[in-house]
Amino acid sequence: MSTIARKKGVGAVLWDYLTTVDHKKIAHLYLISGGFFFLLGGLEALFIRIQLAKPNNDFLVGGLYNEVLTMHGTTMIFLAAMPLIFAFMNAVVPLQIGARDVAFPFLNALGFWMFFFGGLFLNCSWFLGGAPDAGWTSYASLSLDSKAHHGIDFYTLGLQISGFGTLMGGINFLVTIINMRAPGMTFMRMPMFTWATFVTSALILFAFPPLTVGLIFMMMDRLFGGNFFNPAAGGNTIIWEHLFWVFGHPEVYILVLPAFGIFSEIFATFSRKRLFGYSSMVFATVLIAFLGFMVWAHHMFTVGMGPIANAIFAVATMTIAVPTGVKIFNWLFTMWGGSIKFTTPMHYAVAFIPSFVMGGVTGVMLAAAAADYQYHDSYFVVAHFHYVIVGGVVFALLAGTHYWWPKMFGRMLNETLGKMTFWLFFIGFHLTFFIQHFLGLTGMPRRVFTYLPNQGWETGNFVSTVGAFFMAAATIILLINIVVTTAKGEKVPGDAWGDGRTLEWAIASPPPVYNFAQTPLVRGLDAFWLEKMEGKKELTPAEPLGDIHMPNSSFLPFVIAFGLFVAAFGFTYHNDAGWGLPVGILGLLITLGSMFLRSVIDDHGFHIHKEEVLELEKKEANA
Template sequence: MGDHHHGPAKGLSRWLFTTNHKDIGTMYLWFSFCMFILGGTFAMIIRAELFQPGMQLVEPEFFNQMTTLHGLVMVFGAIMPSFVGLANWMIPLMIGAPDMALPRMNNWSFWILPPTFLLLASTLFMEGGAPQAGWTFYAPLSTTYAGPSVTYFIFCIHVLGLSSIMGSINIIATVMNMRAPGMTYMKMPLFVWTWLITAFLLVAVMPVLAGAVTMMLMDVHFGTSFFSAAGGGDPVLFQHVFWFFGHPEVYIIILPAFGVVSQIIPAFSRKPLFGYDSMVYATASIAFLSFIVWAHHMYTVGMPVSGELFFMYATMLIAVPTGVKVFNWVSTMWRGALTFETPMLFSIGFLVLFTIGGFTGLMLSIAPSDFQYHDSYFVVAHFHYVMVAGAVFSMTAAVYYWLPKWCGRMYNETMGKTHFWISFIGFNLTFFPQHFVGLAGMPRRIPDYALQFADFNMMSSIGAFIYGASQILWLYNIIATIVAGEKIDKPKVWDGAEGLEWTVPTPAPYHTFETPPKIDPAHAHS
C-alpha cells in the first residue's frame, strides 16, 4: 500500500496533506497554543487598561473588541482545538486503534481552523474594527448595531462549526467502531469516555449555534425580524438560542478536562481511579442536564417566575454529578502513594480551583442572588476559575503528562514545577480579587471603573501579567524538551500510569496498533 507505512513524508507536505492522527493532533496542539498566546495578548491589553481607573491606553470601542476577541479566540481557538488535538493523539492510542476512523476528514477538520482565525483576527484591521458585542454577541448589539466585520464573524462561526462537527463525528465513529477486541465500553479509559460524550454534545449544539448566527445574518442583511420586537420577534430569542448552544458548550470545554484529570490523578496516586462506573454515569448526567439549564445565564432578562424556578433547580442538580466527580478524585488520592510531578501538581491545582469555581457557580445558580451578581466581575471570576483553572490547567497537566510519550524526551521537572507555582499564584492573584469587586458591584466589559475598585484591579492586573509571563516559561520548556530534552526509551514513562498508550514504544512510532492489541483483563479500568 505505497509508502505510508514507512513514516512521515518530508517537508511541508507532511503537514498539509497528512492523514496521520499523530500529525493532525500535533498541528491542533500547536495551533491552539498560538491561539492561547493571541487570546492571552488580548487579555494583557484588557488588564493593562484596567490597571488603574480612568482611560489609560485604548479607546472604549477597542476595549470592547478586545474582550470580544479574547473570549472568542480562547473558547473556539485555544481550548476547544487543544482538546481535539489531545483526542486525536490519545484516543487511537488508548483504545488500540491504528488511526482515527475517517483520516482525510480529520485533516480537513484541522485545516479549516487556521485560515478562519486569520479571517476573524483580520477584522481588527477592517473599517469599523472587529466585532465588539462580547463573545456572546447578544442581539441587537450584534444585529441592529452590527458593522461589516460581524458578517465575516458569522461566516467564521459557520465554518468553525463545520470543523467541530466533522471532528466530533470522527471521534464518535472512532470510539464506537475502532476499539480493539476486548475493549468494551466500560473498560475504556475515562478520557475516551468524556470525549465520546463531548463529541455527542458538539454534534447536538454546534448546528444550533449555526442556526443562531444564520438568524443574525438574515436580520442584518435580509430584513427578517427574528430579534426585533417591532416585527414580532424578540431580542431575548437570541439569548435562548445562543445559550441552548452555550451551556452545553461550557461542558464541551470542561468534560475532556475531567477526562485528563481522571487519567493523571490515578497515575500519581498509584491507585486505580475510585468509582470508575460512577464517573461515567456522572459525565453522562452532566451532559444530559446541560441541555435543560441554559436560561440560568439570563435570569435578569425578564423570564416568568416559573422559568426562573425551573432553571434554578435544574442548575443546582448539576452540583450532584459534579460532586461525585470531585469526591472520586479525592478518594483516588486517599491513602495513595502520592508523588507530585508537574502533571500531578496541575491536576491538584485543577481540583482545588475548579471546586472553587463550582461553588461560585452554585451561588450564581440561585436566581434571586444572581440579580446581584449578574454581569458583574463575580461572573468573570467564576468562569475563569472553571475555564482557566479548570480547562487550561488540565490541558497543561496533559501536555506535561504525555509530552515524553509524544517526543521521547523528558521535560525539565524543576522548570515544570516552577511553571506550576507561578501559574497558580498568578492565576489566583488575578481572579480571586475579582470575586470581591464583583460582589461590590463592578460591572464586566467596562474599560473604566469607580475608584474604590482600584486596589483589587491593580492586584488583578499584576496577577495577570505574572500568569501570562509564566506561559512563556512553559513554551520554553516544551521547545527545550523537544530539541534537547533527556532521552527516554521505556514505554511506561510514569511508573504508576496505566493504559494502552504506555505499551507502545517511546516516542510513539508514526504508526501504532496496525493490528489490534490484546486487552489484558487485568488492566481493565472497571
C-alpha cells in the same frame, strides 16, 4: 510511499502536515494552532488587565476595548480551548482504544482545516476595519446595531466555519469510539479520557446545531436583509440569546468534561492506583452531559422569563453540583492511600480540585435566581467563570501538555521548568481572579472599559493586573521549556512516566505511523497496567502480524476549507462592493469542486507490508 523515517526538508515537512490525515499529526496541528490562539487570547487578556490596572486609564478606550474584550472571549473559547482539547483527543483517544486511526481520517483533517480557516477569518477582522465588538455572546440587540465595520460578520462567518469543523470532529470521535475499540475493550473498560471524549462528542453533536442555526439567522439579518432578531419587523431578539445558550451551556461541559477526563488519567497514574469509583465516574460524566442540556436559561435569569421558568432552571442547575461532587470525591479517594508522585501534571491535578470547587460553589450561588439579580453582569460572574474555565480547563490543558508531551513528541518536558510554570500560573491565577469576586460584590460591572477613582476598586484591580502578569510569565517559561525540550530533551521510552496504565503507554513514543503493529487484546480496565502487574512487558496481540492498511494523504481537506474562507470574504463584502458576490460564489465553487473531486477519485489507501512493519518494530526496540 515509504514509511522509513528520514531527514526531510522544511518544504517536505510542511507539505506533509498540509496533506496529513494521520490523527497524530493532526493532533500536532491542533496543538500548534490552538497554542497560537491561546497566546493571542492571552495577549488580549493582558491588554484588558493593563487598561483596568488604574482608574481612568486610557490604554484601550471605548470601542477598541470592546473589540479586545470580545476577541479575548471568542478566541479563548472557540480557538484556544476547543482545539487544544481536540489536540489531546486526537493524540490520545485512538491509542487508548487500541485503534490505528480515527474512523474517518479524511474528515478529521477537514475538521482541523475548517477550524483553522474559521479562526484565521475571525482574526482577519483586526486588519480589515475592526474586530467584533458585541461580546463573545454577541447578543443580537447589540450586534445588529454594530454597523461601523464588519466585525460581527467576521464573527458570524468565522464561527460558522470553525463550528462545522468541530461538529465533524465530534461525529468522527463518536464513530471511532463506538466501532474501533480493540478486542476486549468493552465500554466499561474504556479509560476515563476516552469516556469523556465520547460524552463530549455526543454533546457536540447536539449542542452545535443550535449555534449553527443562530449564526445562520444572524448572517441573514446582517448580510442578506433578514429580520429574525429585529423586533421592528416582527422578529425577536431573545431568540438569539436562547439559541446561543442552548449551545453555550453544553459548550461549558464540552470544555470541562475532557478536562475531567485528563485529570482522571493523571490522578490514577501518579497515585499509582486504580481510579476510585470508575463506574460512578462514568455515570457522573453522562449525568452531567444530560443535565447540561436543560440549564441554559440560567444565563438569562434577568431577561424576564418569569418566576416559574427561573425557578425550574435554577433547580436544574443546582442538581449538576451532585454528579460533579461525586467526581471530586472520587479523585480525592483515588489519591487516598496511593503512592503519590508529585510530577508537574500531578501538581496541576491537585491544584485543580480546590480551584475548581471554588468555581463550582460560586456557580451554585449564581444558580440561585433571586441572588443572581445581584451578581448579574458584575465581576463576580467574571471571577466565577474564570475559576471554572481556567481552574478547570486551562489547568487540565497545561497538565495534559506535560503529561502527554512525551507520548506525542518522544521527549520529556523539563520537570523543573514545568513546576516553575505551574507555581507562577497557580499563584497568578488566584491573584487575578480571587479578588474579582469582591470587586463584583462591591458593584464593579463587567465589560466596562474604565472606572472612577475612590470607589474602592483601585487596589483590587491593581492586584488582579499583577496576577495576569504572573500567568504571562508562566506561559513564557512554558514556551522556553518547549524550545529547550525540542532542542535537547531526553528521549523517552514508550512508557515515559514508568507508571502508564492505559494502552497509549504500551507503544513507542512517538508512536509509529500505524500505532499498533498488532491490535492488542484488552483484558480489563487499565489494560497496560494489568499486563505489567503480571510481569509482562507488552500487551498480548489479538491478531497475527500482517499488512497494515493505511489511508493516503490528501490536500483536498485544505482546499475545501480554503474555499469556504474565500467565500466568507466574498459574502461579508457583497453589500459594499461589486466583487463580493463573484468572490463568494468562487469560494463555494472551490469547496464544492473539491468535494466533487473527493467523491469521484477512487482512493483505496495503501498497505505497509509485514516486512516493513517488522523492520520498524525492530528499530524501535533497539532505539
